[in-house]
Amino acid sequence: MAAPALEAQNLMLSWGDFAVAEGVSVHVDEGELACIVGRSGCGKTTLFHALAGLEKPADGRVLLRGEDITGVPGRVSYMLQKDLLLPSRSILDNAALPLIVRGVDRDAARAKAGALFATFGLEGTEDLWPAQLSGGMRQRAALLRTYLMDNDVVLLDEPFSALDAITRVELRRWFAGMVRELGLSALVITHDVDEAINLGSRVYVFDGMPRKGIVSRIVGEVDVRGEGPAAAKAALEGYLGLS
Numbered sequence: 001m002a003a004p005a006l007e008a009q010n011l012m013l014s015w016g017d018f019a020v021a022e023g024v025s026v027h028v029d030e031g032e033l034a035c036i037v038g039r040s041g042c043g044k045t046t047l048f049h050a051l052a053g054l055e056k057p058a059d060g061r062v063l064l065r066g067e068d069i070t071g072v073p074g075r076v077s078y079m080l081q082k083d084l085l086l087p088s089r090s091i092l093d094n095a096a097l098p099l100i101v102r103g104v105d106r107d108a109a110r111a112k113a114g115a116l117f118a119t120f121g122l123e124g125t126e127d128l129w130p131a132q133l134s135g136g137m138r139q140r141a142a143l144l145r146t147y148l149m150d151n152d153v154v155l156l157d158e159p160f161s162a163l164d165a166i167t168r169v170e171l172r173r174w175f176a177g178m179v180r181e182l183g184l185s186a187l188v189i190t191h192d193v194d195e196a197i198n199l200g201s202r203v204y205v206f207d208g209m210p211r212k213g214i215v216s217r218i219v220g221e222v223d224v225r226g227e228g229p230a231a232a233k234a235a236l237e238g239y240l241g242l243s
């Protein structure tokens with residue numbers, strides 16, 4: 001069987017002496033959209049730092065299609081929990097930023113980013129400032145910028161949580177279509193059980209309270225496709241102690 005697009009094996013996560021999580025094994029298959037749900041403070045963002053190579057885990061490995069990339073940044077695209085656009089740059093320049101950072105000539109970067117504006121539903125916004133866009137449009141611009149990091153494995157940390165309910169549902173649906181269309185493999189963090197079920201084909205439950213000395217772990221995994229949405233929701237709520 002082919003190696004997963006991205007796989008974490010038995011990660012131990014900490015900030016200095018402060019233990020956050022242990023025994024964390026998660027993966028995303030090729031072309032899959034999987035989710036991680038967990039309460040605030042359990043260590044979801046910390047886990048993404050390790051998957052993105054921004055921090056080296058205290059133990060365990062991160063594999064990209066079988067290649068060890070533990071502690072190596074830049075191999076997966078990563079949209080931060082607060083992925084703010086730079087307020088004094090146009091939407092086009094904001095989107096082109098990852099290419100410019102990588103040394104692509106500014107005009108070429110703008111052309112490449114601009115060619116994707118229609119795909120991301122942003123046509124006509126190229127020369128606007130971020131403040132002139134709606135919340136949903138800003139989020140699509142941030143997703144475009146993440147896509148232009150140019151890796152086909154993407155990590156998204158609560159990408160829709162700042163949006164109103166209607167926009168969130170629309171954007172979620174649109175995003176799932178984009179993952180298919182662009183051939184991405186995606187791992188999405190959310191604290192919303194319904195969002196996880198709507199978005200993910202599989203959902204991991206990450207739970208613990210590191211600040212209270214309860215180190216977090218993956219406490220459950222639900223196959224949404226196999227179980228169906230109602231059973232999946234009941235299972236997730238059970239794992240989270242909500243039912």
Ligand SMILES: Nc1ncnc2c1ncn2[C@@H]1O[C@H](COP(=O)(O)OP(=O)(O)OP(=O)(O)O)[C@@H](O)[C@H]1O
Pocket residue numbers: 015018020038039040041042043044045046047081191210211
């Ligand atoms: N840079 C840091 N230095 C020290 N501790 C940190 C740091 N970042 C996070 N922590 C701690 O690690 C634990 C997990 O934080 P993390 O941000 O990963 O949680 P989270 O699950 O993403 O929460 P939320 O849902 O609120 O975003 C928390 O106790 C937090 O205080």
Ligand SMILES: [Mg+2]
Pocket residue numbers: 044045046081157
């Ligand atoms: Mg977080």
